[in-house]
Amino acid sequence: MGVVVALLCVPLLGSRYLVDLTTEILIYALFALSLNVLIGYAGNVSFGHAAYFAIGGYSCAILLTTYQWPLWLSFPAAVGLSAGAALIIGYFCVRLTDIYFAMLTLAFSMLVWSAAFKWRTMTGGDDGFVGVNVPALLEDRVAFYYFAVGVVSLSTALLWRICHSAFGRTLVAVRENSLRAGFVGIDVRRIRLAAFVVAGFFAGIAGALFAMYNRGMYTESAFWTESAQVLIMTLLGGMYSFFGPALGAAVLYLLEVSINQYTEYWPAILGTLLVLIVLFLPHGLAGLAQKTRRARKV
Amino acid sequence: MLTNPTFLFLQTLNAIALGMNLFIIAAGLTLIFGVLRVINFAHGAFFMLGAYVCYSIVEQAGNFWLGVLGAGLALALLAWAIERALLQRLYAREPLAQLLFTFALVLILGDAVKMVWGSEQYSVAYPAGLERAVDLGIAHYPAYLLFLCGLGPVVALALWLLLERTRWGRIMRAARQDREMLAVLGINVPLVYNGVFVAGAALAGMGGALAAPRLALTPGMDANIVVECFIIVIIGGLGSLWGSFLGALILGIVTVFGAVLVPEWEMVLPYALMLAVLLWRPWGLFGRAQG
Amino acid sequence: MKKMVGLSLAVLLVVALAQKGWAGESIKIGALYPTSGSGAVFGGPAMLGHQMAVEEINAAGGIDGRTPIVTFARDTKLKPAVAAAAAKELITKEGVNVLIGGLSSAVGLAISEVARREKVVYIATIPKTIQMTTSKLHPYVFRTAPNTDIEGRGIARTMGQLGAKKLCQIQFDYAYGHDLAAGIAKALPQEAAGAEIVLDLKVKLGTTDYNAYIAQIMSAGCEGVVSGLWGAAFITFAQQARPFGFFEQVKYVSGGEIASHEIASKMKGNYPDNVWSNAYELWYHDASPLHKPYQKELARRQGQQETGGWPVLSYIGVKFVEAAVTKAKSLEAEALIAALEGLSIETPVGRRTIDAKTHQANTGQFWGPMKKMDQYEFRMMDPVTYIPGD
Numbered sequence: 001m002g003v004v005v006a007l008l009c010v011p012l013l014g015s016r017y018l019v020d021l022t023t024e025i026l027i028y029a030l031f032a033l034s035l036n037v038l039i040g041y042a043g044n045v046s047f048g049h050a051a052y053f054a055i056g057g058y059s060c061a062i063l064l065t066t067y068q069w070p071l072w073l074s075f076p077a078a079v080g081l082s083a084g085a086a087l088i089i090g091y092f093c094v095r096l097t098d099i100y101f102a103m104l105t106l107a108f109s110m111l112v113w114s115a116a117f118k119w120r121t122m123t124g125g126d127d128g129f130v131g132v133n134v135p136a137l138l139e140d141r142v143a144f145y146y147f148a149v150g151v152v153s154l155s156t157a158l159l160w161r162i163c164h165s166a167f168g169r170t171l172v173a174v175r176e177n178s179l180r181a182g183f184v185g186i187d188v189r190r191i192r193l194a195a196f197v198v199a200g201f202f203a204g205i206a207g208a209l210f211a212m213y214n215r216g217m218y219t220e221s222a223f224w225t226e227s228a229q230v231l232i233m234t235l236l237g238g239m240y241s242f243f244g245p246a247l248g249a250a251v252l253y254l255l256e257v258s259i260n261q262y263t264e265y266w267p268a269i270l271g272t273l274l275v276l277i278v279l280f281l282p283h284g285l286a287g288l289a290q291k292t293r294r295a296r297k298v
Numbered sequence: 299m300l301t302n303p304t305f306l307f308l309q310t311l312n313a314i315a316l317g318m319n320l321f322i323i324a325a326g327l328t329l330i331f332g333v334l335r336v337i338n339f340a341h342g343a344f345f346m347l348g349a350y351v352c353y354s355i356v357e358q359a360g361n362f363w364l365g366v367l368g369a370g371l372a373l374a375l376l377a378w379a380i381e382r383a384l385l386q387r388l389y390a391r392e393p394l395a396q397l398l399f400t401f402a403l404v405l406i407l408g409d410a411v412k413m414v415w416g417s418e419q420y421s422v423a424y425p426a427g428l429e430r431a432v433d434l435g436i437a438h439y440p441a442y443l444l445f446l447c448g449l450g451p452v453v454a455l456a457l458w459l460l461l462e463r464t465r466w467g468r469i470m471r472a473a474r475q476d477r478e479m480l481a482v483l484g485i486n487v488p489l490v491y492n493g494v495f496v497a498g499a500a501l502a503g504m505g506g507a508l509a510a511p512r513l514a515l516t517p518g519m520d521a522n523i524v525v526e527c528f529i530i531v532i533i534g535g536l537g538s539l540w541g542s543f544l545g546a547l548i549l550g551i552v553t554v555f556g557a558v559l560v561p562e563w564e565m566v567l568p569y570a571l572m573l574a575v576l577l578w579r580p581w582g583l584f585g586r587a588q589g
Numbered sequence: 590m591k592k593m594v595g596l597s598l599a600v601l602l603v604v605a606l607a608q609k610g611w612a613g614e615s616i617k618i619g620a621l622y623p624t625s626g627s628g629a630v631f632g633g634p635a636m637l638g639h640q641m642a643v644e645e646i647n648a649a650g651g652i653d654g655r656t657p658i659v660t661f662a663r664d665t666k667l668k669p670a671v672a673a674a675a676a677k678e679l680i681t682k683e684g685v686n687v688l689i690g691g692l693s694s695a696v697g698l699a700i701s702e703v704a705r706r707e708k709v710v711y712i713a714t715i716p717k718t719i720q721m722t723t724s725k726l727h728p729y730v731f732r733t734a735p736n737t738d739i740e741g742r743g744i745a746r747t748m749g750q751l752g753a754k755k756l757c758q759i760q761f762d763y764a765y766g767h768d769l770a771a772g773i774a775k776a777l778p779q780e781a782a783g784a785e786i787v788l789d790l791k792v793k794l795g796t797t798d799y800n801a802y803i804a805q806i807m808s809a810g811c812e813g814v815v816s817g818l819w820g821a822a823f824i825t826f827a828q829q830a831r832p833f834g835f836f837e838q839v840k841y842v843s844g845g846e847i848a849s850h851e852i853a854s855k856m857k858g859n860y861p862d863n864v865w866s867n868a869y870e871l872w873y874h875d876a877s878p879l880h881k882p883y884q885k886e887l888a889r890r891q892g893q894q895e896t897g898g899w900p901v902l903s904y905i906g907v908k909f910v911e912a913a914v915t916k917a918k919s920l921e922a923e924a925l926i927a928a929l930e931g932l933s934i935e936t937p938v939g940r941r942t943i944d945a946k947t948h949q950a951n952t953g954q955f956w957g958p959m960k961k962m963d964q965y966e967f968r969m970m971d972p973v974t975y976i977p978g979d
Binding site for chain 3: 302304305308309312315316412417418419421423424429430431437438439440441442443511512513514516517518519553554555557558561565
């Protein structure tokens with residue numbers, strides 16, 4: 001709750017740059033939270049999550065600008081499209097597990113990327129879709145910021161309900177031991193597909209927000225490196241905690257922006273960070289926080 | 299256009315040359331996965347490093363073949379160090395950990411290349427003796443590319459002989475099947491793993507050096523090659539040598555002919571191919587179905 | 590006595606502060622060029638030209654002798670997403686008054702959009718896509734580079750003079766390539782009657798393997814090839830095409846300034862025959878009285894007599910900013926816009942005027958064949974023909 005209040009106060013500091021920064025962090029936090037439904041709760045590692053972010057983003061941009069639809073139509077339609085894509089793609093992916101599942105998600109997302117690249121007339125191709133027709137009410141930077149805070153908070157609350165419901169617990173059961181879960185009568189494939197669609201749904205929201213914030217979509221958003229980035233955010237924050245990925249998104253983003261000011265070698269630093277996480281911090285920052293809290297209690 | 303014999307001839311050779319070059323690189327990837335069960339994301343970075351090392355050697359010593367050997371050696375050393383110091387610790391962990399580690403390598407090695415060689419684009423000339431065009435009757439064709447066409451099968455055969463006819467090969471195949479049994483039999487399993495990783499990386503490095511005259515050296519050249527390698531080993535089957543050979547040929551043909559016949563969808567074809575294989579026969583053409 | 594001293598000190602202080610207040614105001618320019626990756630071969634020299642102009646102006650105390658220029662440079666990496674984010678950061682964080690630069694057309698369009706939204710003047714010094722001054726035109730964008738229609742006309746005219754009729758085309762698959770193809774198509778009927786494009790290839794920007802495209806052109810039997818493969822891409826393309834006997838079979842007419850000295854000196858003896866192309870400036874060609882001093886100073890900075898042709902564009906961009914601020918006597922965007930429209934200055938490559946309606950400068954280019962020179966390792970354009978921008 002304190003976080004929400006702090007977020008609401010950001011524009012009061014009067015810096016355009018800070019408002020922009022926080023808006024982007026919020027969007028990526030939601031993106032990472034959505035992925036965690038798949039990785040943390042369902043235990044399925046996806047290399048192609050950027051596809052739903054991109055579909056949500058491009059759809060929103062195109063519907064608002066090329067077709068001049070109003071926001072209250074474009075936004076849900078965009079999210080619906082990415083959820084729909086998740087349904088179709090997920091249907092095929094959940095028939096495989098582990099490495100083959102991961103490879104298939106990668107293949108599908110690269111397919112989305114090449115469609116975005118080649119469909120110049122719709123998406124602008126390699127030049128990107130430049131210029132999004134954002135409704136006048138949200139034209140102002142601060143107005144859009146509050147809109148983003150609202151949407152992300154609502155989405156996070158929804159995700160919380162989903163992950164802590166019976167459905168969420170079933171997901172964890174399937175993750176821990178899918179064989180046994182099957183014996184108990186759970187339709188493993190159906191549950192995994194549901195998780196896939198939920199993840200795609202919220203990624204689509206993040207994408208649509210991003211398209212409006214950025215006033216444009218570029219093919220980079222669908223490339224496998226974008227999927228890798230959100231994966232790292234989720235892991236850095238901690239995939240076994242609910243809010244971990246949001247924390248990971250914020251930390252990673254701020255680190256990148258700060259370090260980019262001093263050196264162009266951010267990827268090397270990110271890589272080193274990743275090695276350290278893998279070797280010493282498998283439960284991410286959230287795990288670290290939990291350990292220190294537990295240590296302190298003792 | 300398909301009725302144009304010059305076109306068919308040239309493009310088929312292009313497809314084979316590309317495929318064979320890709321095979322040499324992908325062979326390393328499939329080898330590493332077959333024995334270590336690690337998907338080496340960093341394979342593209344090894345390829346890139348090999349190309350750059352070759353460039354430097356050619357600049358200094360003027361000999362291309364020295365460059366290829368040097369690239370292989372450099373990658374072998376680097377891979378030995380990486381496996382010994384870091385990768386070893388992750389074998390007992392879940393696959394995600396190993397994957398992330400190799401991805402981290404991609405980031406680090408990519409920047410390392412930028413730090414050492416800068417961000418400019420470099421080219422390596424075709425080696426002396428192979429820089430001319432060969433008159434093949436129908437058309438002229440670069441001699442170096444013909445050389446690649448021939449080299450591929452030679453490397454495939456050499457690797458096959460190594461795996462099937464030597465003691466080392468038997469150990470490697472056994473490691474694929476049952477590591478614990480191997481350890482019980484007294485074989486130094488960590489050494490085997492190390493050796494395979496080193497060999498795979500060396501293949502990638504040499505593949506990169508061999509590709510250098512064909513491409514432009516630029517940071518970021520690893521991003522494309524790694525996806526291409528994945529597609530090849532998925533089509534052929536993770537762990538299968540001849541699968542990679544066939545997969546590489548198929549990808550070469552699809553890439554080359556796709557680029558000129560269906561330019562609108564050329565980009566989509568490799569991924570569509572990967573998708574088709576994963577949906578119909580996930581373990582690839584020559585792989586074994588997992589339990 | 591003390592009161593007198595105190596009063597005069599106070600007056601002096603006020604006068605001094607007032608001076609500082611006026612002279613202390615500087616103009617912040619955000620410079621966006623690709624300084625890494627495949628664009629660096631041109632982006633680096635562009636940055637050099639920018640710095641040369643800025644230092645020249647600041648040495649005299651700044652614009653009009655009192656407004657120094659402060660540059661904030663960002664690397665666009667040839668990616669529109671990176672450029673847009675950098676442009677936004679330059680405006681919101683650094684508070685720049687003017688954006689300048691862009692190299693690739695896609696980057697130019699992305700920066701232009703940011704400029705439009707944030708209401709900051711953007712001077713496109715290098716991107717050529719025609720869209721920037723037609724369908725995507727807005728009050729804040731100006732272009733001192735030529736555009737794809739002008740360049741297309743240059744290509745068509747050169748090919749027309751060569752008399753080749755059966756043409757193949759290879760272009761990049763992004764805004765520049767598509768718009769250049771359109772520019773060529775527009776100009777071909779007038780400049781090269783009877784010529785026809787029988788094969789039209791599009792290649793992804795950043796491709797490094799051209800073998801399939803080369804083979805296709807070879808088997809199509811074209812007499813001439815029109816192209817827009819610029820920068821390092823041409824170097825790679827030429828290297829891969831030569832063993833096929835490509836340049837013996839076709840006449841290669843290309844936009845993208847591959848006749849510039851940067852490319853010629855990099856390729857040296859490997860520069861192929863039968864190539865006609867353009868350049869913005871040639872160190873060995875004096876098109877204006879300002880050229881000699883400009884070239885001499887550039888040679889001093891680059892450490893060699895033979896200088897490249899890319900710094901001149903960014904140099905001209907900064908010169909236009911100088912002229913605009915001097916005329917407007919203000920750093921406000923609206924005042925700068927009014928000053929830039931119709932502004933005309935003398936540059937090292939001739940007089941340039943910005944059209945008040947289209948915000949496009951009448952920038953032409955030098956065209957000609959690249960000949961092998963006995964006294965030099967690299968090729969040079971001979972003869973040089975100036976094809977104007979209007």
